[in-house]
Amino acid sequence: MFYDVAVIGAGVVGGLIARELSKFNIKTVLLEKCNDMAMGTTKANSAIVHAGFDSKPGSLKAQLNVKGSEAMESLCAKLAVPYKRTGSFVIAFGEEQLATLEELLERGKANGVKGLEIISRERLRQMEPNISSEALAALWAPTAALVSPYELNIAAVENAVVNGVEFRRNFDVVKIGRAADGAYELAPARGDNVRAKYIINAAGVESDDIAAMLGDTMCGKIIPRKGEYLLCDKNCGTLVSHIIFQCPNEMGKGVLVTPTVHGNLLIGPNAIDIEEKDDISTTMQGIHETLEKGRRSVPAVGTKDVITSFAGIRAHAKCDDFIIRRSEGSANAINVVGIESPGLSAAPAIAELVRSMFEEMAGELKPNPSFNPVRPTPVRFDVLDNEQRRRLIEKDKAYGRIICRCESVTEGEILDAIRAPAGAVDVDGVKRRTRAGMGRCQGGFCGSKVVEILARELGVEIDQITKFGGGSLILSGKSK
Numbered sequence: 001m002f003y004d005v006a007v008i009g010a011g012v013v014g015g016l017i018a019r020e021l022s023k024f025n026i027k028t029v030l031l032e033k034c035n036d037m038a039m040g041t042t043k044a045n046s047a048i049v050h051a052g053f054d055s056k057p058g059s060l061k062a063q064l065n066v067k068g069s070e071a072m073e074s075l076c077a078k079l080a081v082p083y084k085r086t087g088s089f090v091i092a093f094g095e096e097q098l099a100t101l102e103e104l105l106e107r108g109k110a111n112g113v114k115g116l117e118i119i120s121r122e123r124l125r126q127m128e129p130n131i132s133s134e135a136l137a138a139l140w141a142p143t144a145a146l147v148s149p150y151e152l153n154i155a156a157v158e159n160a161v162v163n164g165v166e167f168r169r170n171f172d173v174v175k176i177g178r179a180a181d182g183a184y185e186l187a188p189a190r191g192d193n194v195r196a197k198y199i200i201n202a203a204g205v206e207s208d209d210i211a212a213m214l215g216d217t218m219c220g221k222i223i224p225r226k227g228e229y230l231l232c233d234k235n236c237g238t239l240v241s242h243i244i245f246q247c248p249n250e251m252g253k254g255v256l257v258t259p260t261v262h263g264n265l266l267i268g269p270n271a272i273d274i275e276e277k278d279d280i281s282t283t284m285q286g287i288h289e290t291l292e293k294g295r296r297s298v299p300a301v302g303t304k305d306v307i308t309s310f311a312g313i314r315a316h317a318k319c320d321d322f323i324i325r326r327s328e329g330s331a332n333a334i335n336v337v338g339i340e341s342p343g344l345s346a347a348p349a350i351a352e353l354v355r356s357m358f359e360e361m362a363g364e365l366k367p368n369p370s371f372n373p374v375r376p377t378p379v380r381f382d383v384l385d386n387e388q389r390r391r392l393i394e395k396d397k398a399y400g401r402i403i404c405r406c407e408s409v410t411e412g413e414i415l416d417a418i419r420a421p422a423g424a425v426d427v428d429g430v431k432r433r434t435r436a437g438m439g440r441c442q443g444g445f446c447g448s449k450v451v452e453i454l455a456r457e458l459g460v461e462i463d464q465i466t467k468f469g470g471g472s473l474i475l476s477g478k479s480k
Contacts, residue, residue: 035469406439
């Protein structure tokens with residue numbers, strides 16, 4: 001199959017790039033090595049829209065963070081994605097860290113961040129009563145916000161598909177060659193090749209490998225940086241009402257304590273550089289470290305309300321900046337490499353920048369006359385009032401059957417998720433789209449029902465349903 005452009009990697013950056021390209025009347029394919037989008041860094045990060053005071057002035061991180069943060073609220077409204085502006089604190093525990101706050105303040109001003117100020121211990125405790133008594137002061141950033149990264153990713157891909165982009169799952173690019181006509185030949189581990197005139201490499205922690213296939217060494221090697229998190233139940237989601245950072249260090253922004261857009265409390269991440277790009281295992285040491293550091297900011301954080309732990313991998317580049325540039329080893333390719341924090345915050349601006357670079361590379365492009373930037377709002381039964389619920393159930397009785405009790409997710413919502421453009425095909429795909437399985441019992445009650453619905457809707461045997469594709473089968477066979 002021949003395409004004008006192939007985007008490699010369906011994380012939030014790749015998904016938003018594909019959406020930007022769908023504004024043109026071209027044939028675009030979005031290639032993802034996993035069974036679904038949002039399977040890498042996007043599904044396991046802090047879910048923060050950073051204000052933009054941390055990155056060095058003049059860096060791509062600084063420029064695109066501030067621009068992306070400013071664009072995020074409008075983008076989320078168009079794509080019907082949860083977004084909440086809470087503001088953030090960076091707290092200082094000693095005299096040396098007070099100097100760090102001053103440095104961050106000046107850096108933020110240089111980056112164009114609005115509303116920054118250093119506030120006293122007294123004002124900090126007024127705004128966050130549960131903050132540590134050891135905190136001396138804080139940098140207040142009112143423009144920081146919360147978002148659901150995987151929902152933003154899913155919404156971007158859905159919107160791109162509606163606007164003409166083809167989404168191909170389980171396409172793990174292992175080789176890139178050139179045909180006689182100059183087109184790229186992208187070979188997967190299994191299946192038929194894809195041919196494309198242009199390539200955009202947005203492959204996350206594997207973006208350096210794709211760059212090497214294109215003949216590029218400028219990007220260097222990505223250092224996989226693992227971070228572990230603890231997610232707490234909603235009954236302690238109001239322990240803090242703002243994002244609480246500690247002073248940053250050479251490994252990143254440190255362990256934070258933050259509410260989430262869905263009412264949980266999130267603690268993490270720690271940071272450790274590893275060798276394996278797919279090692280998302282959690283460790284007892286990492287959990288203890290994360291909890292201990294989180295308690296330094298908010299002593300009331302405890303273990304009894306932790307409902308799950310998880311880890312994510314950040315694509316750290318040695319230059320400590322985003323690498324977004326035309327390929328030097330291949331004429332018609334763009335590399336998007338080293339997109340670690342603040343990559344989520346910067347994602348809308350990264351996508352716009354890549355679109356502009358693609359226009360310059362490809363020449364004059366005709367607009368897509370049917371492009372629609374708006375994604376219909378999915379049904380969220382738990383936020384409806386009783387009258388809205390009654391009308392919805394009258395229209396379709398599937399909305400009257402609760403599948404996930406913890407999150408009040410109905411069968412109708414699960415069916416919507418499966419039937420959506422680029423819809424769910426596994427249990428985790430349903431989970432990310434509907435929150436079925438994200439509550440306190442973590443799918444203990446609803447898991448089997450979700451498997452049954454998937455099997456019925458996909459027209460496969462129940463023992464073929466996976467948790468996240470590949471060999472992650474839920475059932476190993478019949479017991480009787």
